[in-house]
Amino acid sequence: MTTPLVIELNGVIVAVTDDTPRILTVKHLDHSLMESKPDALPFGPLDPAADRTLELGLRGWVREQTGIELGYVEQLYTFGDRNRDPEERQGGPRVISVPYLALVREGQLSVRAEASWRDWYDYLPWEHWLSNHPPMIDEQIAPALARWVKKTSEPAMLRSRQERVEIAFGLRGATWDEERVLERYELLYEAGLVAEQARDRLWRRESRKESRDISEDSSVEPKTRFLGQPMALDHRRILATALGRLRGKIKYRPVVFELLPPTFTLLQLQRVVEALAGVRLHKQNFRRLVEKGGLVEGTSQFDPKTGGRPAMLFRFRREVLRERPAPGVGLPGATSGSLLK
Amino acid sequence: MTTPLVIELNGVIVAVTDDTPRILTVKHLDHSLMESKPDALPFGPLDPAADRTLELGLRGWVREQTGIELGYVEQLYTFGDRNRDPEERQGGPRVISVPYLALVREGQLSVRAEASWRDWYDYLPWEHWLSNHPPMIDEQIAPALARWVKKTSEPAMLRSRQERVEIAFGLRGATWDEERVLERYELLYEAGLVAEQARDRLWRRESRKESRDISEDSSVEPKTRFLGQPMALDHRRILATALGRLRGKIKYRPVVFELLPPTFTLLQLQRVVEALAGVRLHKQNFRRLVEKGGLVEGTSQFDPKTGGRPAMLFRFRREVLRERPAPGVGLPGATSGSLLK
């Protein structure tokens, strides 16, 4: 008698419109105790007999649930911890999920009514540094995490938690690393600051058999409101993985262009990068970098609707792939040093 | 009647000794037509009932097959294309494989007799640029790939192949990107330059049912010897994935130290980086970079066995994690540009 196994495919479908990064969500029938149906990513199981590749399976589910035919797609990670899906506890199969990141141009698509575009910072508001250091971090996150750190009595664990918190959230002089999105989400989850943790705890209570799963001090924060909009299952963890990956990738591969029309102004390009990285950039230097770096080339067309002087329209310069080893847009602190003899 | 599904866990276990990167292999019982048993990575199926996480499952298999208890471990990718495992064609279950990269310190380990350490460049010799541009590239690979490119008649396909080849192998003025290891292996596979492709083609012939799987022009090169040592199943593809990932990662995360003893000389550190990247570095500048970059700190101990002046022993400086967003060792061309406003 073997335990059945299911591979679930998830799609994090990203577009940037109006300088806002958005993801495509669907409604999920949740039999949980959460008030309303939480947002979910498009997802569905792999059909081991019919789907020739994982990616094709994913494309099929996305087509069916949202009406979109995906272009650029990239595998993110494989989550396989037991009991990520609560149905597993009620005798369901072991579920392994394989999420994909997909980049599309929102304007050129129409989606099913069941699906809708949401600002991804609604789910991960602490990642939004466009205007400034989000006050939420100092006002809610830092104190709550400090309490959580102190909840453990073991000194080694305490130091480890302390270090994780400081590095992840750039506290006490540590520098904020915009790529550590997943680390941040997981800390907030462990510390009980996101609604999903409370939900999963309830499920854990219900199925008392595995009481050791209830870690002694991962408890719900009483006075803190939960942070950000929750999602179904572990979809927010997947979203965090996607955001982290994308923030990393734009630095060394020209993926931003998947989110832009074939021709665009440099400010449009900059806004997309900023929206993803969650950081504001220096306009003149950005221009110099992408232009001199050979990443784009001017068409001789102009965009008259800029509000000021018309901007030249640029296009992605494919040849850069031959010329430079890691063509991306670069972000603060990217200078790491080169040492060829 | 559902098709059964199996998740296979693979470990690419890396150590660097004598300035040579090595991987741990085991013997694989292969019912194929290949002369002798090909080398394999340690691997085994996930037990959906017993293994709480994928990583734990992997650690178990590695322990059993090699006698090693793994430390640093990182998931690589999930390969799910149908018929990667030839047994699938003979009615076996659908196999999805999830490989992990593990870094260990070889000197401190003793492994089972069934397992053995192999130079990873034996399997991927074209990646070895330590002494110079490997002659194999110009003498065998470039001409063979050029023939393969021309085998297609469709112009779009031809251009696409041409571009892939040039970018992957740094031909015709393109720059060699040491991270594109997987791209290179896959090109060689498609072009029939590695033994695995010939083997898989034979299997494909045998099970005639799916004749469309035989792509018209992915044929075995007649006059060329196959390149590099073959491995079982698709383990060489997995190895290529691992090498590419590791070459990327040393640049922005301090993973090299997982391969070194707690204290080491700067030359030891440099040799490990060189072994992985397959590139030689400038000694004085390397020293400046890791020292000023805060990646290491001197102990006041010295290593007397250097052959010349004794070298100071250094240790990894953990605090760098707080200070710098992406602490790694840096390689040629890493200057990408930073644009904070």
Added chain:
DNA sequence: TTTAGTTATACTCACTTTTAGCATAAGAGT
């Protein structure tokens, strides 16, 4: 005990990149 060979480490110098601005250009609206 020189002397040659080997590795370590300090320092320099000529560039190149990056940061942070200033300044001008070319449109729209009043």
Added chain:
DNA sequence: ACTCTTATGCTAAAAGTGAGTATAACTAAA
């Protein structure tokens, strides 16, 4: 004509990089 807005050109100072020279501290052979 004036103001506001966005685009784009340009530059000085600071920081970082690539390639070497010079010196130090050891071992082993002459």
